[in-house]
Amino acid sequence: MPILSPEVFIKKQVAAVQEYSILSGRAIADIFSRPLYWGDIFTQMDSIGAGSMPIIIMSGFFTGCVLALQSVTALKEFGAVSMTGSLVALSMVKELGPVLTGLMVSGRNAAGMASELGSMKVTEQIDAMRALGTDPIRKLVTPRLIATVFMLFFLTIIADFSGIVGGTLVAVNMLGLNASSYLHSSYSSLVHGDIVQGLTKPIFSGFIIATVGCFFGMRTTGGTQGVGRATTQAVVVSSVFIIIVDFIVTRLMIGIFGS
Amino acid sequence: MPEDHANPGSSSSTATAGAAGDGSAVVQFEDVSIAFDGKPVLQEVSFSVERGQTLVLLGPAGCGKSVLLKLANGLLKPDSGTIRVFGEEIDKLRRREVYALRARIGMVFQESALFDSLNVEDNVAYRLHEERVPEAEAHTRVVEALKFVELEAAIDKFPSELSGGMRRRVSIARAIISHPDLILYDSPTGGLDPITSTTIIELVMKQRDVWHTTSLVVTHRLQDAFILATHRFDPATGGMKLLPKDGADGGIDEGTKFLLLNEGKIVFHGTTEELVRSDDPWVKRYLE
Numbered sequence: 001m002p003i004l005s006p007e008v009f010i011k012k013q014v015a016a017v018q019e020y021s022i023l024s025g026r027a028i029a030d031i032f033s034r035p036l037y038w039g040d041i042f043t044q045m046d047s048i049g050a051g052s053m054p055i056i057i058m059s060g061f062f063t064g065c066v067l068a069l070q071s072v073t074a075l076k077e078f079g080a081v082s083m084t085g086s087l088v089a090l091s092m093v094k095e096l097g098p099v100l101t102g103l104m105v106s107g108r109n110a111a112g113m114a115s116e117l118g119s120m121k122v123t124e125q126i127d128a129m130r131a132l133g134t135d136p137i138r139k140l141v142t143p144r145l146i147a148t149v150f151m152l153f154f155l156t157i158i159a160d161f162s163g164i165v166g167g168t169l170v171a172v173n174m175l176g177l178n179a180s181s182y183l184h185s186s187y188s189s190l191v192h193g194d195i196v197q198g199l200t201k202p203i204f205s206g207f208i209i210a211t212v213g214c215f216f217g218m219r220t221t222g223g224t225q226g227v228g229r230a231t232t233q234a235v236v237v238s239s240v241f242i243i244i245v246d247f248i249v250t251r252l253m254i255g256i257f258g259s
Numbered sequence: 260m261p262e263d264h265a266n267p268g269s270s271s272s273t274a275t276a277g278a279a280g281d282g283s284a285v286v287q288f289e290d291v292s293i294a295f296d297g298k299p300v301l302q303e304v305s306f307s308v309e310r311g312q313t314l315v316l317l318g319p320a321g322c323g324k325s326v327l328l329k330l331a332n333g334l335l336k337p338d339s340g341t342i343r344v345f346g347e348e349i350d351k352l353r354r355r356e357v358y359a360l361r362a363r364i365g366m367v368f369q370e371s372a373l374f375d376s377l378n379v380e381d382n383v384a385y386r387l388h389e390e391r392v393p394e395a396e397a398h399t400r401v402v403e404a405l406k407f408v409e410l411e412a413a414i415d416k417f418p419s420e421l422s423g424g425m426r427r428r429v430s431i432a433r434a435i436i437s438h439p440d441l442i443l444y445d446s447p448t449g450g451l452d453p454i455t456s457t458t459i460i461e462l463v464m465k466q467r468d469v470w471h472t473t474s475l476v477v478t479h480r481l482q483d484a485f486i487l488a489t490h491r492f493d494p495a496t497g498g499m500k501l502l503p504k505d506g507a508d509g510g511i512d513e514g515t516k517f518l519l520l521n522e523g524k525i526v527f528h529g530t531t532e533e534l535v536r537s538d539d540p541w542v543k544r545y546l547e
Contacts, residue, residue, distance in 0.1 A: 127334050128372035131387050131443075133361040134432070135354065 008237070009249040019219065023137065024211045037143050044147035048109050052155055055104050060159035063096055064088055064166030072175050084175075085182040086189035088167035093190060093198040097160035101165075102205030102242040105152055106237055110213035113144055114234035117217025118227040126218065142213040150207035156202040193257030200253065204245045212238040283310050285441050285473040286331050291340030294328060300326050302523045303340070308475060311514055313467050315484045316477045317545075318520035324477040325369065327520070331475060332366055333357045345440070362386075365434030365442040365472075369449050371426040373418040373433070379405070380414045383432045383502045390437075404432040406422050408462055411446040419506070424455035431462050435470075442466065442474040448483050461499050467514070481546065488515045488531040519545065 004012070030036075071087045117140060120126050126136045164186060171177040216234040220226045284307040291304045301323045308314045308528060316324045330342055331336045333349040342349050347360060373382050380401050381388070387397040405411040408428040418426055427447055434442055444463060448456035460483045466472050468491050478484055488511055493500040503530045504510035519527035519534075526528070527534060527542050537543065 016345035124368050125374055127329070128366070128368055128374070128473070130334055130358075131332055131361060131364070131366040131368075132389070133358045134385075134389055135358055161494060 014174045020211070020215050023141065023215050024207075026137045027141040027145045027211060027214070031146060033215040035122060035138070039144050040143035041248050044143050045151055046142075047112075048105065048147050049151035049155065052108055052151070053113065053158065055108065056101055056155045056159050057162045057200040059100055059104050060092070060162030061166035062099055063159075064163030064168075065094055065170045067091055067163070068094070068117070072171070072177075075113055076109060081175075081177065082119065082181060083172055083183060084177060085167070085185035088171075088188035089164055089190055090194060090244050092163035092167070094194050095198075095246075098156050098162055098198050098201035098205065099242065099246050100203060101152060101156045101159045102209065102246075103239055105205075106209045106213075106238040109148065110209045110234045110238040111231045113210065113213030114217040114220070115227055115231045117214055118220035118230040122223055122226060136218070141210070141218070144214055145207065145210040148210040149203055152202040152206035152209070153199060156199065160198065160213065179214045193253065195223065196258065197250065201246055201249050205242045206247055208241045208245060209238050211240060215234065224259035283356075284308065285310050285312075285345060286314075286475065287341075287343040288327075288330075289341040289343075291330065291337045291342060293323075293330065293335065295336045295381045300523050301337075301520075304520075304525055305340075306518055306525065306528050307419045308473060308516075310473055311471045313463075313474045313476060313512075313515045314486060315515060315517050316475060316486055316520065317479070317517060318479070318526075320479060323523045324520055325445050327474060328366075328445050328477055332361065332364055332443055342492060362390075362437065363440045365439035367427070367430045367434050367444045367447050370473040371418070371423075371430040373426055373429055375418050378415055378417050379410075379421070379429050381420070382429060383436055383462070385433060386437050387470070388438070400436055401432075404436045405429075407435065408432045417430075422455075424451050424458065426460055427451065427455075428462065431459070431466075435466060435472075438470065438472075440473060442472050444476040444478075446477050446479065448478060448480055456480065456483060457486070461492070463487065464490060464499055469494070471513070484517065485531070488512050488517075494502075498518060521545075 043129075068084055071084045072081055075081050075083055075087070086249050117126070120140075126140075129136050129139060160165050168179065168182055168186075213234045216230040216237070220230040222229070224227045278509075286308040289305050289308070291301055292299065294302045304323075304327065306314075317330060318324055326335060330337055331344060333344075333352070334340075336350045344360060345363060347356075349357060349360065352360065361505055372387065377385070377495055380398070383404055384392075384397045387400060392400070401414065405414060408431050410425060410428045410432065413429070414427060418429070421429065429446070434471045440496060446460050447463060451459065462477060463474070464487060467474060467487075476484075476487065490499040491512060492498075502508065502510045502512060509532070513530070516530055517527065517534045518525060521541060526545075527537060527539065529537075534542070535546070537546075
């Protein structure tokens with residue numbers, strides 16, 4: 001791989017940001033004009049939503065389990081074991097549910113989008129689509145964007161629920177806590193702001209997963225090796241973006257709703 | 260390498276005349292240049308293609324033939340110069356207008372570029388589905404297009420089940436399904452055996468002689484180019500037929516012109532006769 005001068009490197013990065021912004025802008029603008037490819041939207045919803053369900057349930061459930069285990073150990077020191085339910089619920093709903101769901105779906109779907117679109121790009125299928133009068137952003141990117149944002153919202157709710165169930169099972173069966181008081185503590189600790197915060201994050205994560213996955217797919221060059229490179233880049237960049245945006249959204253939400 | 264030549268079929272004379280245009284030019288390039296990563300691919304290319312004409316683009320690999328075709332379809336934008344397709348400056352049009360214009364253009368890609376997740380019928384009907392043509396009508400037209408390329412038996416197959424030649428024929432069927440006013444063939448015989456290549460060239464000829472479609476044909480096979488120039492499609496036999504040398508056209512199809520590119524520049528633009536009589540040393544060497 002040739003070593004680039006700092007000037008060329010910076011220019012390439014700025015050009016990539018510009019391309020990404022244009023792609024994202026067009027994908028959003030295409031939501032509000034016809035034609036919308038409903039068939040493709042539902043296909044993507046099935047692939048992203050139903051397809052990701054098992055990994056989201058598993059990861060949410062076991063995260064809740066381990067969170068309950070770890071929390072009890074720490075809270076025991078302060079004589080606050082009864083707060084375990086509250087801690088698990090707040091952690092899952094505000095932070096772990098949205099972020100873990102984002103990262104899991106990113107690993108699965110951003111990679112899938114980059115490899116699928118990348119393969120289409122290197123075999124000239126995207127050029128063929130354009131030559132046949134179809135806008136590939138409208139046909140390929142916009143349906144994935146709508147489907148990812150929509151489904152990630154519900155996947156996050158499922159992850160939150162699975163985590164709370166996992167935490168409850170561990171707290172009750174392994175740690176001997178009272179189920180009723182555990183669930184009451186979980187329920188009463190959650191306020192409107194926590195729910196809004198937890199369900200705002202997947203909207204941003206969904207946007208990042210779809211646009212970053214499609215962006216790297218659509219600019220793939222260099223044959224099958226290029227497809228592999230695009231896939232890796234899509235997962236890495238979308239995962240890092242999700243964590244950065246999570247921090248920004250959390251700070252904003254604390255500003256709006258307080259701690 | 261000389262850019263322009265003084266012979267009658269040179270780029271300087273013919274291309275300039277073509278670029279001036281008489282209003283019937285379907286494709287018109289004026290001083291078009293494009294570079295990738297600072298490396299010039301096409302340099303100040305000017306030519307035009309009139310209605311019903313077939314322009315055969317020849318030249319060594321990497322001389323910019325495929326790039327030229329993609330520029331003509333608006334898949335790439337030139338760094339400088341003007342490209343007019345059906346009188347519209349394609350690089351100045353809005354996104355929606357470009358897609359509308361492409362409805363009048365068919366394109367056959369070098370590696371066929373069939374959608375691998377769709378079967379032959381859906382590939383060929385792709386444009387019709389986009390235009391919301393009723394399913395029954397779309398099916399009839401697909402069968403008609405597949406009959407044209409003699410591949411109706413493969414209607415339910417997927418691209419992965421087809422040979423290279425069959426894929427190329429499906430690609431032609433997909434390009435002609437909407438009876439476009441302009442067809443761009445990007446190396447339609449590239450990577451095919453001689454017999455299959457002849458079948459594909461026969462289809463290009465059939466489209467030219469039956470529908471009189473304006474076309475740009477990129478090829479690096481001289482024999483394909485000369486077959487196009489010296490034969491015509493015979494509807495009686497369903498095959499191609501050598502044009503009689505004692506005919507009014509002297510055994511050469513008058514509507515077929517040649518454009519030779521080398522290192523991104525036009526080396527020759529003219530008729531078959533002008534090409535074979537060219538004094539340019541590079542052209543002579545290339546033809547040998």
